[in-house]
Amino acid sequence: MAHNFRRSCKECGCKCEGCNDNTSLHLHVEIENLQQRLLEKEHHIVKMETNFLSEADKYPDGEVVAMMEEIAVWQDKYNRLYEAHKKLQKVNQGLEDKLLRIVDKFETEKSVLSRELGSTSRSLSEEKAKSARLKTENERYRNDVNLTIQLLQCRPGNFMPQKMDSLPSDIQQKVKTYVNNKKINGGSFPQSRPEPKLIKVPIPTFPPTAMVYSVNKGGWYGVVFSRFNSVRY
Numbered sequence: 735m736a737h738n739f740r741r742s743c744k745e746c747g748c749k750c751e752g753c754n755d756n757t758s759l760h761l762h763v764e765i766e767n768l769q770q771r772l773l774e775k776e777h778h779i780v781k782m783e784t785n786f787l788s789e790a791d792k793y794p795d796g797e798v799v800a801m802m803e804e805i806a807v808w809q810d811k812y813n814r815l816y817e818a819h820k821k822l823q824k825v826n827q828g829l830e831d832k833l834l835r836i837v838d839k840f841e842t843e844k845s846v847l848s849r850e851l852g853s854t855s856r857s858l859s860e861e862k863a864k865s866a867r868l869k870t871e872n873e874r875y876r877n878d879v880n881l882t883i884q885l886l887q888c889r890p891g892n893f894m895p896q897k898m899d900s901l902p903s904d905i906q907q908k909v910k911t912y913v914n915n916k917k918i919n920g921g922s923f924p925q926s927r928p929e930p931k932l933i934k935v936p937i938p939t940f941p942p943t944a945m946v947y948s949v950n951k952g953g954w955y956g957v958v959f960s961r962f963n964s965v966r967y
Contacts, residue, residue, distance in 0.1 A: 792800075899906075
């Protein structure tokens, strides 16, 4: 009588012939893998339930309501920022207009100053030329006067003395008044008198002569003649 030896299965503990078949071993491995995956899924579900409960505690009215409230808060912030931005734009526009007006004003003033500077430069050039011309004429007149003085110093007797009748009528009257006052005062001048003013009166005679009158506020105090001329009266 044949004796059949049956071994017990290590995975499930059974003694069936199917478990002794080597082709069914991969089924046991797959079962184990599925059980492992099932455990992982259960753990993930438990974790999700825990998160859900914590979120429920955090958002008692629901996450959607909380999100809507947060959206409302951010919308309010956006509206306030937008209003501030519009006000800032108006201020910037006003400042820009003011800056443009200032720039236009200074450009106009710059143009006016440029024209005035050009005119002043031309006037300065003309005045410099005029000053140079006057210096030249002054030098020429100085040379003429020096030459005249040298001629007078050489031969003073060759020149005509100045007569009273040849003077202008107004000067004659002033000289007569001075002479009369001098006679009345005894021929003496006051002790204190202001500094006299000198007036040079050229006389159109030839050879040339000159007469200098000393005048102050009170009248004529004296007549100063050239050292080479005299007045007859």
